Amino acid sequence: MEAIEARHSVRSYTEKPLDGAAVETLRAAIDAVSEEANLNIQLVLNEPRAFSGFKARLVNFTGVRNYLALIGPECKELDGILGYYGERLVLLAQSLGLNSCWVGGTYKVVNRAYNVDLGERLAAVVALGYGATQGAPRKSKAPQEVAAGHSDAPDWFKRGVDAALLAPTALNQQKFSFALAGETEAGAPLVRATTRRGPFTQMDLGIAQCHFEIGAGDALFAWAD
Structure with missing residues (x-):
């Protein structure tokens, strides 16, 4: 983090x-x-x-x-x-x-x-x-814009979304979204990650998923198909 x-x-x-x-x-x-x-x-x-x-x-x-x-x-x-x-x-x-x-x-x-x-x-x-500068933060969407049901979600999911919103995306699109999607047969929460169409959005989604996993920490969840 x-x-x-x-x-x-x-x-x-x-x-x-x-x-x-x-x-x-x-x-x-x-x-x-x-x-x-x-x-x-x-x-x-x-x-x-x-x-x-x-x-x-x-x-x-x-x-x-x-x-x-x-x-x-x-x-x-x-x-x-x-x-x-x-x-x-x-x-x-x-x-x-x-x-x-x-x-x-x-x-x-x-x-x-x-x-x-x-x-x-x-x-x-x-x-x-080694950068001439360290760069600067960019404008980001609110968590509710990329995660339906965010206010009622567990803390690990919210941390994952917060981390995903810090992920770099092409043209700062942030077209990805995350949602809880039930449970596995073993009872682990399922998270569905999707993206709308646009330049490099599938790559952006992979980057965001990496961030989400880090933000979620030790939470035992699985990605939905």
Whole structure:
């Protein structure tokens, strides 16, 4: 939660190289989540070309030389899966003293900087580095706007929603929603996470689900289909 509350999107970075220990920790975590979820996430270091194009400059990216390439096997669930696991890595990076920014469409594809195998897709990248600033909070929806029945929900659910509202989303859309949806056969609460249509909304939902789980803490709930 400390990382969730401290992290804000940063687009301008200093020239300071990533700390060696931080790189080692990130690579170990990347290997772990890639194995867990059958992904091919890669850490690219000292490579400025992806953020050298007109689109990147138009939205004020400067000094970006390091990034995560979020890659996985093509399937309809890929964006959501990469959102969830990518945000786990983003929050780890924040805890290691790094700043970050999710980037969906304003980077240049640099084929030789990372490997995209046959049947895989590069879905997004995440800029990493030491920010010129720490970023700033952005406007957020009220919990009741993204969670029906919020006022009567248990505390763990409310904490999950609060954490989800701190998740980064494309164009700050926050089109996701959460609702209690009954129980499993074993009696665990079910939570249904959905999103409306829009650019990168499935990836945003995966990011928000990551935050929700962290906010919910030790609550034993399950995701509804």
